[in-house]
Amino acid sequence: DAGITQSPRHKVTETGTPVTLRCHQTENHRYMYWYRQDPGHGLRLIHYSYGVKDTDKGEVSDGYSVSRSKTEDFLLTLESATSSQTSVYFCAISAPQTGNTEAFFGQGTRLTVV
Amino acid sequence: QKEVEQDPGPLSVPEGAIVSLNCTYSNSAFQYFMWYRQYSRKGPELLMYTYSSGNKEDGRFTAQVDKSSKYISLFIRDSQPSDSATYLCAMSDILTGGGNKLTFGTGTQLKVEL
Numbered sequence: 144d145a146g147i148t149q150s151p152r153h154k155v156t157e158t159g160t161p162v163t164l165r166c167h168q169t170e171n172h173r174y175m176y177w178y179r180q181d182p183g184h185g186l187r188l189i190h191y192s193y194g195v196k197d198t199d200k201g202e203v204s205d206g207y208s209v210s211r212s213k214t215e216d217f218l219l220t221l222e223s224a225t226s227s228q229t230s231v232y233f234c235a236i237s238a239p240q241t242g243n244t245e246a247f248f249g250q251g252t253r254l255t256v257v
Numbered sequence: 258q259k260e261v262e263q264d265p266g267p268l269s270v271p272e273g274a275i276v277s278l279n280c281t282y283s284n285s286a287f288q289y290f291m292w293y294r295q296y297s298r299k300g301p302e303l304l305m306y307t308y309s310s311g312n313k314e315d316g317r318f319t320a321q322v323d324k325s326s327k328y329i330s331l332f333i334r335d336s337q338p339s340d341s342a343t344y345l346c347a348m349s350d351i352l353t354g355g356g357n358k359l360t361f362g363t364g365t366q367l368k369v370e371l
Contacts, residue, residue, distance in 0.1 A: 174357075176358070176359075178359075183363060184363065185261075185263075185345065185361040185362055185363040185364055186301070186345070186347075186359070186361040187361070188358050188359065188360075191358060201358060233300055233301070235359075237357060245291065245303050245306045246291075246303070246347075246357065246359055247303060248293075248300040248301045248302070249300050250299060250300045251298075251299070251300050253298075
């Protein structure tokens, strides 16, 4: 699994509460990404990071924030969870500085907002 | 219209068949093309990665890219029940600094029957 650990793997939370998902990598890859996967939409990019403290928005960033204080950790926060954020969240990493642009994915976090 | 279109299936084939999976895209800036395999409740696993038009072969898998037609294919020869999964096409342009944001198709569900 390319040294990527997502936590928690499953979570049920209530509408309106903040939630933080964690992605930890042991590959020292520069780029990290958060995607969500929903039926009929495939995987969509939420936010990505291109270095410590360097982040940018993806396609579906509303309602989400991210932080990256260390190379190995990328946190995704749902500021006030809504039912529309029920999804499976995947973290990915890539190291284009090595000449490769493949992205490798973690096992996912299944989030249910009730 | 989505940037990447992929027939969701499901596609059911007998063991040993040749499988053809396809995606079309509209963004001519895409330069990198990938195929991922995803088993149920698992993260996407990179199968094939190509840059530029042409064919790339890896064992029973062949990836084909036709940039002029904006069309990519994945062929699986001698299909096995273990190939039963959802296959996702993904593609990207290049971010500043060399990273890549992936745009995914919705995935094709494949079942290989004994």
